Amino acid sequence: xxxxxxxxxxxxxxxxxxxxxxxxxxxxxxxxxxxxxxxxxxxxxxxxxxxxxxxxxxxxxxxxxxxxxxxxx
Amino acid sequence: xxxxxxxxxxxxxxxxxxxxxxxxxxxxxxxxxxxxxxxxxxxxxxxxxxxxxxxxxxxxxxxxxxxxxxxxxxxxxxxxxxxxxxxxxxxxxxxxxxxxxxxxxxxxxxxxxxxxxxxxxxxxxxxxxxxxxxxxxxxxxxxxxxxxxxxxxxxxxxxxxxxxxxxxxxxxxxxxxxxxxxxxxxxxxxxxxxxxxxxxxxxxxxxxxxxxxxxxxxxxxxxxxxxxxxxxxxxxxxxxxxxxxxxxxxxxxxxxxxxxxxxxxxxxxxxxxxxxxxxxxxxxxxxxxxxxxxxxxxxxxxxxxxxxxxxxxxxxxxxxxxxxxxxxxxxxxxxxxxxxxxxxxxxxxxxxxxxxxxxxxxxxxxxxxxxxxxxxxxxxxxxxxxxxxxxxxxxxxxxxxxx
Numbered sequence: 305x306x307x308x309x310x311x312x313x314x315x316x317x318x319x320x321x322x323x324x325x326x327x328x329x330x331x332x333x334x335x336x337x338x339x340x341x342x343x344x345x346x347x348x349x350x351x352x353x354x355x356x357x358x359x360x361x362x363x364x365x366x367x368x369x370x371x372x373x374x375x376x377x
Numbered sequence: 378x379x380x381x382x383x384x385x386x387x388x389x390x391x392x393x394x395x396x397x398x399x400x401x402x403x404x405x406x407x408x409x410x411x412x413x414x415x416x417x418x419x420x421x422x423x424x425x426x427x428x429x430x431x432x433x434x435x436x437x438x439x440x441x442x443x444x445x446x447x448x449x450x451x452x453x454x455x456x457x458x459x460x461x462x463x464x465x466x467x468x469x470x471x472x473x474x475x476x477x478x479x480x481x482x483x484x485x486x487x488x489x490x491x492x493x494x495x496x497x498x499x500x501x502x503x504x505x506x507x508x509x510x511x512x513x514x515x516x517x518x519x520x521x522x523x524x525x526x527x528x529x530x531x532x533x534x535x536x537x538x539x540x541x542x543x544x545x546x547x548x549x550x551x552x553x554x555x556x557x558x559x560x561x562x563x564x565x566x567x568x569x570x571x572x573x574x575x576x577x578x579x580x581x582x583x584x585x586x587x588x589x590x591x592x593x594x595x596x597x598x599x600x601x602x603x604x605x606x607x608x609x610x611x612x613x614x615x616x617x618x619x620x621x622x623x624x625x626x627x628x629x630x631x632x633x634x635x636x637x638x639x640x641x642x643x644x645x646x647x648x649x650x651x652x653x654x655x656x657x658x659x660x661x662x663x664x665x666x667x668x669x670x671x672x673x674x675x676x677x678x679x680x681x682x683x684x685x686x687x688x689x690x691x692x693x694x695x696x697x698x699x700x701x702x703x704x705x706x707x708x709x710x711x712x713x714x715x716x717x718x719x720x721x722x723x724x725x726x727x728x729x730x731x732x733x734x735x736x737x738x739x740x741x742x743x744x745x746x747x748x749x750x751x752x753x754x755x756x757x758x759x760x761x762x763x764x765x766x767x768x769x770x771x772x773x774x775x776x777x778x779x780x
Contacts, residue, residue: 308723309680309716309749334679352680352716356745373745375752 307351309375312336312360315368319343324364331359378587378610379426383466384602385585388560392552394567395579399468405446411467412442418470421445422582423452425460426610433457438470459613471579476569478502478513479550481557489517492529492554496536498569512536520558526551545578546570560598561591618693622672625685632678632709634686642667644734644775645690645699647683647718649674653704653764660768661700666775669696677709683717684724691725691732698734700771705760711738711746719753730754734774737767 318324325344328337334353337360338345360369380388383401390396398415401424402408412419419442423435430436435455437448445467453462478498484491495513497505506513514535518528529550533543549570557565564586571581592599599606609615615623622637633649644666648657654673661668670690674683690699701718703709715736722729736750739760750757758767 308720352720355710355713373748375749 305348306372306374307348307354309373310351310354311372311374312346312351312354313370313372314344314346314364318364318368327363328360328369331363333357333359336360378589378592378604380585380587380602380604380610381424381426381463382422382583383424383464384604385583386580387602388556388585388598389567389580389583392556394549394552395577397469397471397579397581399466401464402445402449402467403464405449408445408449408465408467409442412439412445415467415469417441419445419467420470421448421452422466422468423455423457423462424464424466425457425462427458427460430457435462471571471581472574473569473571473581474574475572476581477546477572478505478568479553479570480564480566480568481554481562482564482566484517487517490520490554490557492516492518492532492550494532494536494550496533496538498571502568518554524551524554524558529554542572549578549580556585560585560595561588562586563588618670618689621689622670622686625682625689628685629679629682632674632676632682634672634674634678634682636671636673637686637689638671639693640668640670641695642669643695643697644771645669645693645696646672647674647687647690647699647701647714648672648703650704650706650709650738650740651675653702656704657700657702657764657768660765661772663765664769664772666768666772669693674703674714675706675709677713678717680713680717680720683714684721687718687721688725691721691727698732698771698775700734700768701736701738702764702767702771703738703740704764706738706740708741709738710741711743712749713742713746714738715746715749719749719755730756734771735767737762737764737770 320343322343325339328344329339334350334355336347336350336354338347386396400411402411419439421437423430433455435452435457437452439445439448449465452465476498478495480493481490493515495502495505497509497512514532516532518524526547530547533546533550553565562585566584567580569581572578616639618639619637622635626635646668648654658668658671690696719729722732730753733755736755736757747757
């Protein structure tokens with residue numbers, strides 16, 4: 305479920321990659337990503353805290369992580 | 378953080394300021410006992426964190442120890458400006474020849490300590506300054522560079538005091554300046570400083586206020602004086618609303634959204650940034666608005682924090698709208714605060730466009746913030762609208778001046 309202002313979409317291939325999951329968890333300053341054995345899960349209650357730093361986008365292969373500003377739609 | 382008179386005097390005693398004989402009484406028996414030790418006439422003074430004791434009948438005089446228990450019983454239950462007495466200070470009653478006023482405080486405009494001295498003490502200093510300005514001197518001094526007794530001497534001499542009196546007053550006033558600096562005080566005041574008929578100078582009454590943020594630097598002193606770590610020493614106890622505001626700030630380390638003070642108006646305020654809170658609060662009042670609260674936000678609070686603060690303010694009975702206003706922000710992000718307050722409105726079951734009277738936070742990430750406000754139909758303005766004008770818009774939306 306998206307936040308009120310922000311949604312984060314992770315491509316399946318990335319979502320199931322444990323190594324990348326760890327990286328996403330590490331780079332996000334507001335703990336939107338949580339790594340587990342099967343990949344990454346989105347911490348929904350933190351979505352609206354997203355500071356639009358794009359570190360998650362840079363950590364993943366091109367286009368595999370998207371940050372959506374819901375107030376622009 | 379205010380000190381009781383007896384604590385102020387204990388601090389003065391550390392620095393050998395001249396004090397009369399006396400002691401603190403916590404029971405009627407102790408009051409008599411202290412008076413017996415003093416011998417002769419005494420004065421009994423309620424120990425409250427407020428002025429106006431004499432007017433409230435919380436200062437009484439006794440000719441000797443026998444009268445003290447009854448006077449103690451009379452004084453202790455008296456509330457002075459809502460403050461209950463902690464104890465009663467029993468001191469020798471001194472025959473006074475002349476009273477002086479000495480105060481060291483902080484001048485926020487000059488950003489320097491300022492020494493105020495008058496040879497007309499014991500009465501309201503504002504009144505003296507108005508009617509007899511030649512009897513009041515005002516001297517700024519550095520809080521960084523070393524200070525010398527000459528500063529005190531010139532301040533005293535400026536009111537016409539000379540000769541032996543000047544020489545005796547100078548070390549007392551200089552010591553008070555040193556106390557002010559050494560203990561991070563916001564006020565060190567002696568009023569009156571008395572010249573007795575026998576020529577001695579003594580502190581008759583004194584008040585000390587310490588910067589609350591400096592408590593950590595003076596743990597030893599506070600322990601010595603018996604000031605508990607949980608004592609807020611504010612003018613009144615915090616309300617449930619204020620305690621809830623403190624919790625909002627404490628549960629999340631990111632930024633500041635707190636220092637909430639409750640008022641009885643209908644316009645909730647989410648305000649802050651670089652002195653913006655005080656400015657905006659005053660601006661709302663200047664326009665005739667009635668603030669429901671004071672608060673401070675800044676340092677880039679999280680969305681959650683701004684949201685919880687908004688919810689708290691909106692939950693206050695009587696609050697019809699909120700005004701979200703800040704000075705120009707740099708490290709605080711406009712979009713993050715916008716998200717927080719909009720979310721707070723929605724989670725309170727209110728439409729942001731109806732309940733936010735005005736959103737005026739210019740600065741960092743403002744374009745992103747304005748997109749959010751546009752989406753929810755909230756009226757906002759940028760830095761081309763001053764804080765004063767923004768406050769006026771908020772008050773106008775409440776139906777104009779209410780007082």
